[in-house]
Amino acid sequence: MAVLQTPRLLLRPLVLEDAEPLQVVFGDPAVMQFGDGVRDLAWIREWIKTVIRTQYPIGLGVLAVTIIPDPIPIGFCGLSYYPSISPGGQFEVGFRLGQHYWGQGYATEAATAILRKTFTETKIEKLVCLIDPNNWRSIRVAEKLGMSLEREVMLPGYTHPDILFAISRSQYLAQD
Numbered sequence: 486m487a488v489l490q491t492p493r494l495l496l497r498p499l500v501l502e503d504a505e506p507l508q509v510v511f512g513d514p515a516v517m518q519f520g521d522g523v524r525d526l527a528w529i530r531e532w533i534k535t536v537i538r539t540q541y542p543i544g545l546g547v548l549a550v551t552i553i554p555d556p557i558p559i560g561f562c563g564l565s566y567y568p569s570i571s572p573g574g575q576f577e578v579g580f581r582l583g584q585h586y587w588g589q590g591y592a593t594e595a596a597t598a599i600l601r602k603t604f605t606e607t608k609i610e611k612l613v614c615l616i617d618p619n620n621w622r623s624i625r626v627a628e629k630l631g632m633s634l635e636r637e638v639m640l641p642g643y644t645h646p647d648i649l650f651a652i653s654r655s656q657y658l659a660q661d
């Protein structure tokens with residue numbers, strides 16, 4: 486997996502040593518509110534191992550988000566493949582940052598780099614964000630990425646639908 490640089494951030498592949506600092510993400514109920522709840526250090530370590538083993542070899546997987554020049558991750562951002570969104574599956578851009586870093590444009594800056602790399606260097610035709618309808622911060626990030634609301638999606642085991650934001654390669658390339 487390549488390293489991506491933005492004006493303020495470096496996005497780089499996760500390493501096992503990122504597990505402890507990423508507790509500011511996975512261990513914080515506010516960060517995990519729209520997710521499966523908080524996770525402990527052992528879970529984070531297994532998650533990183535799984536991303537490295539199963540996602541990076543096929544060009545997917547989230548990257549550690551770091552603020553230049555500090556190498557410690559403040560969160561993650563990157564691509565996942567979600568077969569459960571629709572029969573053909575979808576490529577999702579995901580983002581999750583430590584609460585201390587919210588509201589400074591970091592998620593938008595990181596995800597913008599992911600969109601640029603995806604639409605200029607891969608054959609992926611469309612990217613989506615699957616978002617809880619109450620997650621206003623994520624909805625705002627999706628809008629700032631040029632995504633538009635496509636439809637509601639009821640995932641297996643959920644009691645209410647999420648909303649799917651999407652942007653196609655042609656929509657992305659047509660942006661200023």
Ligand SMILES: CC(C)(COP(=O)(O)OP(=O)(O)OC[C@H]1O[C@@H](n2cnc3c(N)ncnc32)[C@H](O)[C@@H]1OP(=O)(O)O)[C@@H](O)C(=O)NCCC(=O)NCCS
Binds near residue numbers: 515626
């Ligand atoms: C979602 C998340 C990654 C956003 O990170 P961030 O770095 O704060 O995002 P940005 O600063 O780039 O943009 C946030 C936008 O939401 C807006 N916002 C924040 N709270 C809001 C609210 N209650 N209602 C509407 N907009 C809101 C901000 O004003 C900002 O928009 P602006 O730039 O137009 O002012 C971060 O909040 C997070 O990690 N949340 C928990 C994990 C999560 O829910 N991840 C997504 C799962 S789909």
